Amino acid sequence: MKQLIRFLLVGAFNTGFGYCIIFFCMYVLKISPEESNVIGYAIALGVSYALNRRITFESNEKRTGEILKFLLVFLFAYSANLLALIFLFRVLHLEKGVSQVLAGIFYVCVSFLLNKYYVFKAPISE
Structure with missing residues (x-):
């Protein structure tokens, strides 16, 4: 439970x-919204990895493998989020805001579990 709370706090931050x-790039640097979005997400993804590695999961493993796994988990969790959103909104016809929130919760759950048991899993003691 402690890791989940840390994961949620790191995610909120x-x-x-x-x-x-994103807003700094758009409004101060006058970069397009699309480019600002890419820059913001790229930087935030790196920060997310560093904070989750250090604070949430307290990993001491080699970074090289973890980073690749972290990116794969992000892509998988985002894809799962998008599919959940489409299902909730287009198939179940839930309100779009409700669908976004539920799909977001699904994303957080998938991301947390895969990061905990795949990316930052503790090595098995011998």
Whole structure:
């Protein structure tokens, strides 16, 4: 439970951080919204990895393999989020805001479980 709470706090911080970068790029640097979004997400994804590695999962494993796994988990969790959103909104005809929130919860659950048991899993003691 402690890891889940840390994961949620890191995610909340990182979301705010990412939006700060996006808005800074758009309004201060006058970069297009699309390019600002890419820059913000790229930086926030790196920060998310670093914070989750250090704070949430306290990993001491080699970074090389973890980073690739982290990116794969992000892509998988985002794809699962998008599919959930489409299913909830287009198939079940739930309200779009409700669908976004439920799909977001699904994303958090998938992301947490895969990061905990795949990316940052503790090595098996011998």
